[in-house]
Amino acid sequence: MVKMSDVAKRANVSTATVSRVLSKEGYVSEETRNKVLEAIDILGYTPNRLASNFRKSSSHTVLAIIPDITNPFFSEVVKGLEKVAAERGYHVLLGDTGNSLHVERDLMELVREQVADGVILATARVTNEEIEKLGRGLPIVVACEYFDGISIPTVSIDNVVAAREATQYLIDCGHRRIAFISGRFNIVLNRDRIRGYRQALEYNGLHVHEGLIQEGDWTMESGMNAMSRILAMDQLPTAVFAASDEMAVGALKSLKAKGLRVPDDMSVMGFDDISLSEMVEPELSTVQQPKRELGELAIRMLLNIIEGKKLERTQVILSHRLVIRGSTAPPRSAHEGGR
Amino acid sequence: MVKMSDVAKRANVSTATVSRVLSKEGYVSEETRNKVLEAIDILGYTPNRLASNFRKSSSHTVLAIIPDITNPFFSEVVKGLEKVAAERGYHVLLGDTGNSLHVERDLMELVREQVADGVILATARVTNEEIEKLGRGLPIVVACEYFDGISIPTVSIDNVVAAREATQYLIDCGHRRIAFISGRFNIVLNRDRIRGYRQALEYNGLHVHEGLIQEGDWTMESGMNAMSRILAMDQLPTAVFAASDEMAVGALKSLKAKGLRVPDDMSVMGFDDISLSEMVEPELSTVQQPKRELGELAIRMLLNIIEGKKLERTQVILSHRLVIRGSTAPPRSAHEGGR
DNA sequence: CTGTTAGCGCTTTCAC
């Protein structure tokens, strides 16, 4: 492996000079620069970034900790991360926790070990306090999730408001009995969505039936199962709001299997607006999150922290948007003139 | 930042000893080990992996070059990569090329720069010869795609046979006029699928109508458009085989929009068996690829190369499987007793 | 079993 000193020797300069032309910092005369460049070319020199990183004690790498890369929501976020990381000369190390708290904690270590300069934490399993503790000193930004009164930078949508609006939309359609298919109860982001759902019902003077809130785990299968449980009740809702599009699609399938029609017999609302929602029939009404932007902004903030720039804002809320497609409509009873 | 020499001092030993207890290599007496461990604990020492990597000139990182992390097929493959990488103490650097040949070439540089110890190249845009050249010397394995007579290790299914079988299945159903929605023509993996399609037709003495082969770009939209083009022809096929599930779903949508029923009016076959294929209605018949395993095996091979172990086999073909679901059936003319 | 020592390849003062 040819190294800098080889280039220096060949060009009759010192390694300091070679380093200077490579880093484009400090003055080097046009003439020397050309000599060096030529030597590099002839010898086919490639700088050893490992050595450079070590010396500068910066890996130019950020770690993306995500629960599951297979989840289309997160792959969109990661795509955003990757894009601006590349633009700014950073690399992204992928840490897929498989939803394990343990793995999440382990991965954080990598920053202390200097393997990464900072962390993007998407949907934290660790607690508020733990993040604060872990984050002390190391560059970190939490993406997709908002923590109240936390000192760690955060980028997300307002899940409470988004869920409230979606629920309100169903209420405005005339639905009075609305089920909620939830993600895991222990996830903050999901609890926010439940809260929004409750708020909308309460605001409209509707009773919150605990039995209508069924827990899933974001997957389609769990959505199917949750819907089946709901369909087994003796008083059926006329609409169901799922905390993820996959679960909403599961609900769709379960409904079809039981011979119920969407939206005629039951309205279905999803969350996230992943591409899947336009691929099913009927297309899913859902809450659109700016996935790519979430990732882009999160990493911009992180890189700014790493590079010592001050952030103007440490908690950023991006805007969501209700997307109404074919899976929601007024309840049949409303069509028929009430009951 | 507390370093190894601090620990050494505190434990009254040399850094060599500390290094030994950390690496678990070489003999250290139980007593000294405990002293060291205690010192580490008290001081809150974390080894600097950047320094260690530099010294050992190994980053313990592999680079995954993929065209698009947002594509569910690749995210599954990456999931597999990540899993065994983590098991074996490696990290995976994500390189999303966005289908750009240029970016693909640039990323390869990272290995020469020692940022990564090796590369997994999923669906190469670069040519056969270029891979050979680039790969000379650096650990690399090509995943998902098979190159004839290449010296670089490869893990994939047999796309030719898989496509042939899928086409044969449609023929066996009674279809005689079968369209093919292709991915980009310049991609090897896709050309293999076209070849399989042609082989099946020819083997059964059916004419290959060039107009029935329409190019898409793997996305749902491109599948819709390709299907629309096919539907504009004056003699319609009775079945369509798409080179990806997303494109097949696009075909489904286009068909529905035109009021045609699947599989009654037209059979649709996909490729990949991503989860989407079970989410649409009717569920998609498709060719299942062992995505996760593809990733797992590819990285196993790569790590073996990196660690200097010999590979038993350098070109591995994993098995695919035809999955028949609701989107394929005999053509209506067959139902009605021929025409 | 443990310590001494010599770097890994690069960057960065500090002189000149």
Place this chain on the structure above:
DNA sequence: GTGAAAGCGCTAACAG
């Protein structure tokens, strides 16, 4: 503008 030299924190011979 350029060079000399001192390490960054760790590992790995090599002695002992």
